[in-house]
Amino acid sequence: MGLKIGLTGGIGSGKSTVAARLVARGAVLVDTDAISRALTAVGGAALPALAAAFGAAAIGADGALDRDHMRQLVFADPAARHRLEGILHPMIGAETLRQAAAAGEHTVVFDVPLLAESGHWRGRVDKVLVVDCSEATQLARVMRRSGWARDTVERVIAQQATRAARRAIADAVLHNEGLTLEQLDTQVHRLWHCWHADPVKQ
Structure with missing residues (x-):
């Protein structure tokens, strides 16, 4: 690299x-925000764990993470923020490493x-x-x-x-x-x- x-x-x-x-x-850009959005978009790999942790209200009508709902939740509840980060951060980290390795030199x-x-x-x-x-x-x-x-x-x-x-x-x-x-x-x-x-x- x-x-x-x-x-x-x-x-x-x-x-x-x-x-x-x-x-x-x-x-080569490795954008951790973009990775997070992909994980929480419709069909995203993080959605099952997020729904299990935060309930159906965490998923919007379009099938993606309801970002406005989650933003309000984590502002009000630090424990919710830690649960959210505990799910997303390891997945973001793994994809970040994969994309960086693919960049070659x-x-x-x-x-x-x-x-x-x-x-x-x-x-x-x-x-x-x-x-x-x-x-x-x-x-x-x-x-x-x-x-x-x-x-x-x-x-x-x-x-x-x-x-x-x-x-x-x-x-x-x-x-x-x-x-x-x-x-x-x-x-x-x-x-x-x-x-x-x-x-x-x-």
């Missing part, structure tokens, strides 16, 4: 946009929203890239794109690592505040070439 980059950032930081720019430069970008909260990810990657912006910008972006109420977004932000905690584990921070897409792409381009010029020493 080539260079392993852990990519993280708070909700609304622009992490997915940065991931897309890294892929455009030849990286390509650079692999692991898109992990909760990388700072996890105790093991820092040791699994060569570099950690944090996409950062102000909480006000996070709120505005998420409310605009998702239609969530402000208090819902605030609760999500409050349950994630602080900006300082993410920056503390970073090898590089991209400040995605007030940038055009072209300016952000320029920053990604520079970082890509820096890390690939001599990824051990940089």
Whole structure:
């Protein structure tokens, strides 16, 4: 396997946009959120265990996990969050390893929203890239794109690592505040070439 980059950032930081720019430069993306969504989509491998743990109400009318229902449940009940994570995290981990192994010698970008909260990810990657912006910008972006109420977004932000905690584990921070897409792409381009010029020493 080539260079392993852990990519993280708070909700609304622009992490997915940065991931897309890294892929455009030849990286293979392993997206843990996408893996989670696949596991909980219609026919997903995690659905039987989730239904057994949380009851029929956890499954929506379309046959997929009712994400709004589960979001409210885990906000209100930390024990429910732990049960949910206990089911999903091992399955996400196994699929993450499978996709990374399939990447061969390509650079692999692991898109992990909760990388700072996890105790093991820092040791699994060569570099950690944090996409950062102000909480006000996070709120505005998420409310605009998702239609969530402000208090819902605030609760999500409050349950994630602080900006300082993410920056503390970073090898590089991209400040995605007030940038055009072209300016952000320029920053990604520079970082890509820096890390690939001599990824051990940089």
